[in-house]
Amino acid sequence: MTRELHSFPGGLQMPTFKTLSDQEMSILHPLPERLILPLQQHIGIPSQPCVSIGDKVLKGQTIARAFGYVSVPMHASTSGKIIDIGDYPVPHPSELKAPCIVIESDGEDKLFDIRPTNEYASVDPKELQDVIRECGIIGLGGAGFPAHVKLNEGVENAVDTLIINGVECEPYITCDDRLIQEKASYVVAGTRMIRHAVQAKHCVIAVEEDMPAAYAELEKLIDDDIELVKVPTRYPAGGEKQLIQVLTGKEVPSGGLPIHAGIVMHNVATAAAVFRAVTRGEPVISRYVTVTGLVEKSRNLQVLLGTTVKDCIKACNFEADENCRVILGGPMMGMHVTNPDVPVIKTTNCILVQENIPRLPEMPCIRCGNCVDVCPVNLLPQQLYWFAKTDNTEASQRHHIFDCIECGCCSYVCPSNIPLVQYYRYGKSQIAAEERRRDGADHASARFAARNERLQKDEREKQSVKEEKRIANQKEDKQSYINAAVERSKAKRALNKKTLEDTNKDD
Ligand code: SF4
Ligand code: SF4
Known part of the structure; x- marks a missing residue:
């Protein structure tokens, strides 16, 4: 069949x-x-x-x-x-x-x-x-x-x-x-x-x-x-x-x-x-x-x-x-x-040599709609071009820029010679860079939070060591104070005893 x-x-x-x-x-x-x-x-x-x-x-x-x-x-x-x-x-x-x-x-x-x-x-x-x-x-x-x-x-x-x-x-x-x-x-x-x-x-x-x-x-x-x-x-x-x-x-x-x-x-x-x-x-x-x-x-x-x-x-x-x-x-x-010394790799299917003719100058979009007619994935190429040009990454994503297969049909038919695919590649790279920055920012804020947590923990540990020392010192001081008092009392008692003995001798 x-x-x-x-x-x-x-x-x-x-x-x-x-x-x-x-x-x-x-x-x-x-x-x-x-x-x-x-x-x-x-x-x-x-x-x-x-x-x-x-x-x-x-x-x-x-x-x-x-x-x-x-x-x-x-x-x-x-x-x-x-x-x-x-x-x-x-x-x-x-x-x-x-x-x-x-x-x-x-x-x-x-x-x-x-x-x-x-x-x-x-x-x-x-x-x-x-x-x-x-x-x-x-x-x-x-x-x-x-x-x-x-x-x-x-x-x-x-x-x-x-x-x-x-x-x-x-x-x-x-x-x-x-x-x-x-x-x-x-x-x-x-x-x-x-x-x-x-x-x-x-x-x-x-x-x-x-x-x-x-x-x-x-x-x-x-x-x-x-x-x-x-x-x-x-x-x-x-x-x-x-x-x-x-x-x-x-x-x-x-x-x-x-x-x-x-x-x-x-x-x-x-x-x-x-x-x-x-x-x-x-x-x-x-x-x-x-x-x-x-x-x-x-x-x-x-x-x-x-x-x-x-x-x-x-x-x-x-x-x-x-x-x-x-x-x-x-x-x-x-x-x-530009460098013909690059090697053939697993994905190199064709080497095409063409005359190096300067590209025709890019002109403003005239909204002819040719690009829309030829897009094989039903995108709106002229809109995507505008969003990429103005760094509007949010709108580019909303209009499915990542569905673009970069086939070049839109650039091929554009009467204004706009290198549309280059704009889409730029738009995609901007979104990727933003994501990396966001991931980086998330990573940085996670690192910042972890660092704060670590510093706070260190500080808590320092304080607790200090406190233990203080209590130990306090205990030590108290004991020394008691010992000194005992010593002082012993000395006083000894002195009193000696004075009493001396007095008895004189009597
Ligand atoms: S083909 Fe070119 S000039 Fe026509 S609407 Fe698309 S981007 Fe604009
Ligand atoms: S390059 Fe992208 S936007 Fe242009 S026709 Fe192909 S799929 Fe559509």
Whole structure:
């Protein structure tokens, strides 16, 4: 039976530029001399190094351990020597440096002793989650959320449907499309493993209508246990909440999670990584990356994590200079980086090189309402813009700024060239800062109260010691007084006796 598809509000039809890079087989990027591996490549707590400078490591060896539940370990992308553990430029909007482990390759690419898991269907779902975690698997679609956390939600709640998301809706990006075409068996087997890990009743793999080759490869491999669905090409159909709405007609409520609708969603690349982890014990140390835009040869590369963005661009016959700008991700949601020495990390799906054209000047909002029409989550973008601009955090929250998925549809259609998403990011950061300040203030007032309490206690103790001393002194004084009186009385009696004796002698 064909699944009935639904729609989501807003969205955009736009040129996709996917044929630039989706026509040819991906190629392996050559082994770099040096790999820079940031300790934070996922949402959550950064991993903690378990190697030291000078250590020799093998490909796939754990070099940093997970720290806390929402964290994953990190593994060496090749064999070689740890030459530094320190701060390096990383892919982050702040462009600040962050802690990294640097490996100098020995050129041998020698593999660590990694082990597969037994036949997955006989393994307890919880154990499967541990395998997935130990292999450092996170949401490889770009979200970067540790996969085991989402799987655990599935074990602890009844899961109706597992959705494997192959809807690569952002223009230019084709890494999932090529991965499916080249490794469809990994995606399908990984999907079955994830389904076992969350014990889902139903399972759907979704791709976009403009991915016919990928669809055909999947179709060859699936049975009745998996439903394969083509969804209309419309941005941002691959967004988590939008895809759920298209496939099920269910709306995940504001602030809610897919699991609240009985759904768990993972990306196709995550499914392929799960297959590798379970059947071969392979951790996440490489990924498909689309390199496209101005480069001479747009294509997909299989890149070892830690390879620099500059090297990937070079591999596509291009030298990035000040006349171009480099975006990690797509043109709608990607992150502009000025330093091409940043490394490819687990969430880097695309390197887009564009001409560095100055942005058109921002003009006042003319209340045209275009932004409202395209918002896929039914927000009021122009209102949110105004609240963010005027630091009205209370109104921003009331108008659900945190439901904004930063898809960029509103900025794309704004005739006044207002960089709306930047305003929303600023608005969200202001709210987060306020919360931190409030938490800090609560913490400070708790500390102040504790300090007062401690000082009062000290004072009470001091007073009680003083009082005890005073009473003891008083007792001592009284005793001395009595003793002195007794002594005085004895002396007087002795004197009287002597006087009496002397008087008797004289008589
Ligand atoms: S699209 Fe731009 S100009 Fe039009 S209402 Fe929205 S913010 Fe204002
Ligand atoms: S960026 Fe946010 S406000 Fe703008 S269209 Fe997307 S979800 Fe709506």
